[in-house]
């Protein structure tokens with residue numbers, strides 16, 4: 743049996759994607775629309791306050807294309823908190839006008855493929871902490887997609903010896919590092935939690951960088967041979983105080 747890599751696990755993660763029922767929303771009068779938008783803004787402002795206190799993080803994006811209109815990404819220390827937060831969102835007035843299009847449950851994850859031997863508790867390391875409990879920036883663009891590592895005949899990631907996977911992850915990391923300063927990547931693990939094995943969420947101020955990195959990685963063995971991908975969702979940031987522009 744190949745050896746499983748150990749992981750460091752951080753905040754729980756929930757990606758919620760919705761389509762908006764624009765026709766029904768338009769039938770509300772101005773005051774009703776304002777009330778609904780104010781309530782949503784208060785909810786998002788509360789998420790910002792939690793993020794400022796470093797007890798979680800969030801992101802809110804307008805998805806481009808018809809697969810969804812909104813992506814709300816929530817991070818919390820426990821799955822119970824995340825679950826309660828989803829219920830709270832479902833009880834907002836805006837939810838009456840939202841049709842779920844996709845959701846993804848996972849945990850922020852760092853694998854130990856490239857970890858150096860050390861006696862230090864990794865959970866106390868400032869760099870590791872910043873990765874596991876991220877303070878999500880308000881980047882202009884998001885790219886989110888779920889993925890698997892292939893288990894198909896000879897192309898079976900899970901049957902590769904540890905040393906081989908380490909080498910492949912090192913090559914993967916080298917490509918990733920060449921996008922430092924352009925893209926922030928967040929890997930969330932979802933084995934046993936959702937259909938795919940990982941969620942990949944990328945943030946950038948240049949949407950084209952998503953295409954560049956994903957294309958470049960396609961030629962790297964980790965993705966070329968072993969990557970299996972779900973749908974890609976890309977979108978534009980919505981500041982909390984600009985919800986009017988979106989909904990009215």
Ligand code: VOV
Pocket residue numbers: 851852853854855856889891911914915917918919921922925926927929940942955956959960965969
């Ligand atoms: C800025 C881009 C960037 C950078 C720097 C980066 C680096 C790294 C490192 C160093 C490591 C290993 C240690 C860890 O932290 O886990 C990883 C891990 C991982 N990655 Fe990555 N990745 C990036 C970007 C990046 C992208 C664009 C993708 C999607 C692949 C593609 O073809 O679309 C991806 C996938 C993953 C996955 C699924 C894992 C977990 C695999 C596992 O088997 O455990 N990743 N990644």
